[in-house]
Amino acid sequence: MEPRVSDTHRNSFSQLNVPPRLLLGPGPSNAHPRVMQAMATRLLGHLDPEFIDIMDGNQEMLRYLFQTDNSTCFPVSGTGSAAMEAAIANLVEPGDKVLVGVNGYFGLRMAEMAERYGAVVSTFNKPWGESFTRQEISMALREHRPAILCLVHAETSTGVRQSLLGVGDLCRKHGTLLLVDAVSSLGGVPLFVDEWKIDAAYSASQKCLSCPPGISALTLGERAMEKIGNRSVKVSNWYLDLTLLGRYWGRERIYHHTAPINLNYGIYEALRLVVEEGLEARWERHRRNADLLIAQLRKIGLEPFVRKEIRLPSLITVSVPEEVDARKVTTALLDDYNIEIGNGLGELEGRVWRIGLMGFNSRPENVAMVTTALDRILND
Amino acid sequence: MEPRVSDTHRNSFSQLNVPPRLLLGPGPSNAHPRVMQAMATRLLGHLDPEFIDIMDGNQEMLRYLFQTDNSTCFPVSGTGSAAMEAAIANLVEPGDKVLVGVNGYFGLRMAEMAERYGAVVSTFNKPWGESFTRQEISMALREHRPAILCLVHAETSTGVRQSLLGVGDLCRKHGTLLLVDAVSSLGGVPLFVDEWKIDAAYSASQKCLSCPPGISALTLGERAMEKIGNRSVKVSNWYLDLTLLGRYWGRERIYHHTAPINLNYGIYEALRLVVEEGLEARWERHRRNADLLIAQLRKIGLEPFVRKEIRLPSLITVSVPEEVDARKVTTALLDDYNIEIGNGLGELEGRVWRIGLMGFNSRPENVAMVTTALDRILND
Numbered sequence: 001m002e003p004r005v006s007d008t009h010r011n012s013f014s015q016l017n018v019p020p021r022l023l024l025g026p027g028p029s030n031a032h033p034r035v036m037q038a039m040a041t042r043l044l045g046h047l048d049p050e051f052i053d054i055m056d057g058n059q060e061m062l063r064y065l066f067q068t069d070n071s072t073c074f075p076v077s078g079t080g081s082a083a084m085e086a087a088i089a090n091l092v093e094p095g096d097k098v099l100v101g102v103n104g105y106f107g108l109r110m111a112e113m114a115e116r117y118g119a120v121v122s123t124f125n126k127p128w129g130e131s132f133t134r135q136e137i138s139m140a141l142r143e144h145r146p147a148i149l150c151l152v153h154a155e156t157s158t159g160v161r162q163s164l165l166g167v168g169d170l171c172r173k174h175g176t177l178l179l180v181d182a183v184s185s186l187g188g189v190p191l192f193v194d195e196w197k198i199d200a201a202y203s204a205s206q207k208c209l210s211c212p213p214g215i216s217a218l219t220l221g222e223r224a225m226e227k228i229g230n231r232s233v234k235v236s237n238w239y240l241d242l243t244l245l246g247r248y249w250g251r252e253r254i255y256h257h258t259a260p261i262n263l264n265y266g267i268y269e270a271l272r273l274v275v276e277e278g279l280e281a282r283w284e285r286h287r288r289n290a291d292l293l294i295a296q297l298r299k300i301g302l303e304p305f306v307r308k309e310i311r312l313p314s315l316i317t318v319s320v321p322e323e324v325d326a327r328k329v330t331t332a333l334l335d336d337y338n339i340e341i342g343n344g345l346g347e348l349e350g351r352v353w354r355i356g357l358m359g360f361n362s363r364p365e366n367v368a369m370v371t372t373a374l375d376r377i378l379n380d
Numbered sequence: 381m382e383p384r385v386s387d388t389h390r391n392s393f394s395q396l397n398v399p400p401r402l403l404l405g406p407g408p409s410n411a412h413p414r415v416m417q418a419m420a421t422r423l424l425g426h427l428d429p430e431f432i433d434i435m436d437g438n439q440e441m442l443r444y445l446f447q448t449d450n451s452t453c454f455p456v457s458g459t460g461s462a463a464m465e466a467a468i469a470n471l472v473e474p475g476d477k478v479l480v481g482v483n484g485y486f487g488l489r490m491a492e493m494a495e496r497y498g499a500v501v502s503t504f505n506k507p508w509g510e511s512f513t514r515q516e517i518s519m520a521l522r523e524h525r526p527a528i529l530c531l532v533h534a535e536t537s538t539g540v541r542q543s544l545l546g547v548g549d550l551c552r553k554h555g556t557l558l559l560v561d562a563v564s565s566l567g568g569v570p571l572f573v574d575e576w577k578i579d580a581a582y583s584a585s586q587k588c589l590s591c592p593p594g595i596s597a598l599t600l601g602e603r604a605m606e607k608i609g610n611r612s613v614k615v616s617n618w619y620l621d622l623t624l625l626g627r628y629w630g631r632e633r634i635y636h637h638t639a640p641i642n643l644n645y646g647i648y649e650a651l652r653l654v655v656e657e658g659l660e661a662r663w664e665r666h667r668r669n670a671d672l673l674i675a676q677l678r679k680i681g682l683e684p685f686v687r688k689e690i691r692l693p694s695l696i697t698v699s700v701p702e703e704v705d706a707r708k709v710t711t712a713l714l715d716d717y718n719i720e721i722g723n724g725l726g727e728l729e730g731r732v733w734r735i736g737l738m739g740f741n742s743r744p745e746n747v748a749m750v751t752t753a754l755d756r757i758l759n760d
Contacts, residue, residue, distance in 0.1 A: 214640025
């Protein structure tokens, strides 16, 4: 006999009615209207030939964004953290030496994940807000001789851009694979996977691509795929196993998991927008609006936290003036102006704000809006 | 110096223009129009108080759907396979004995995942298309004395419903946790997590909930959470670590990963639709339309593959008549009628078709459409 249905939790919740937020934090940023339209397209099955065409388009356009000829280049069915985990879970075998440059929160996350997959993890460190010099990286490689070096190209927690010039060559000299976090740079900040000899890189949809979160991007080169092909133990993570995923995204088209169809529509349109604008124009736009933001912030007495040479144009950290309660300001921005900016993360909590000007949101009117609102809150 | 941008992969892809498919396969099924509207709502940040209200609604409504008072009950940021993996990765510690009832493809998948997380896996088997009796389950438990028993409530590969009456009691007698795959049953087929003493269950969004894929559902009871709390090693899967996820979905609201905002909107509306209709009415609708489908199929000379007592109403497998090329028929349905039904999976390839009547798609007009089209293709 079947039990009776309990109505204990049968509560009525009201229709969605969300406030019109301007999302100028570390992400998600607002989606481009064309991306929202694309996501509203009716569903296809995940093995429908028409969907497979869309998958092919996503792979090819991601190659343009990553500036790579890698055949392994596709959207991952989860957020940027899932793409990070896909890279680490597949590349790391238990006992592998992994070296992580930690100068912010996301370096710590890479170290944490690598450890969970059985790596022997070493870190080399810089204060949050600084980046590593090529010499520091070279010394760390010589000291640790790791199988994998992890670096964060765009540290979302600090607003620092890590230069990768010459790092790939250093890694090859040591037989080390170079894994790069490009979550807050892809589509907004110069990134050259092949020219810089990056072996694996990943990103997210909700930053400079202006697509809602829930899908991400991953690419791996031949050296990385060779390491995965030579694994002696299976990847413990089934959902993100690249060998299985490769059979779905590659020629065989064998069912693995049901792809997030509408997010694939969304990222397809987001990538089309980048292809239309062109990477150089898009990078230049991010630079210009970041410069504009800094100039406007200075007019109201605020200073960027990161020095110019290593400052990200997509995510700008701003020093919180002494005697200002950082959280009170972000709350006022949200409550009174419908503007979201980020609080400091980890050890920068209370010390910085994080302002994202990413993708669609990297526009002069947004700079005007957020600086005006900040001025009123701080100085009125 | 920065390299020059390569336009090798800067190819123009056309605007999305997908055919109007009626998705009557094993999923995804068509999303409810109200769910599509909800997904088109503008973004909120993943720590916005307004989004946290939506998260709370999703948790509470999922309790109604699962028929549980469990505090751990929330959407997982990936497809149903990610929810399966979340359950297994967290519950299984290396060396744990895991017993899996295998009578189809998804039992095999559970066994595969458990093995990857270090379990000592045993299986007990039934031919695809059959289900386990309570006595068979009891014998297997006595023989193997596992820490965890995995059963598939609704086998999407065979169309079989597994009775769970009394199974929870058997498990408690042996100190075994009961983990149930409810991917193709939640919201369409009677399921009582608390009454049936299920310790952990998961489902997907794109089946009987009529929400696009990319988000899923998971609940765990106290005994399961206690096992996780007593783990001596961290869960290797960071993205799906329930301890970390619990700090985001619970009271602390600590950032873990960026939630898929729009899919949370989508499942929110999908759950509201179930709350409005009521579980009994919804289950009855699924039964009624499945009966109608069987009656119509018989009129055109087709027979269900699974006997009535253990037949799922959400996913009906149909025997392919001898001398009919199963794939030719599904291709004709897709090409000539824009109707997707599923081919057989695994050992049922070529032997059955799989027709889903799930959630929004469980309607008499869809039954009429698919049987008419099948009749024309097979009998004209």
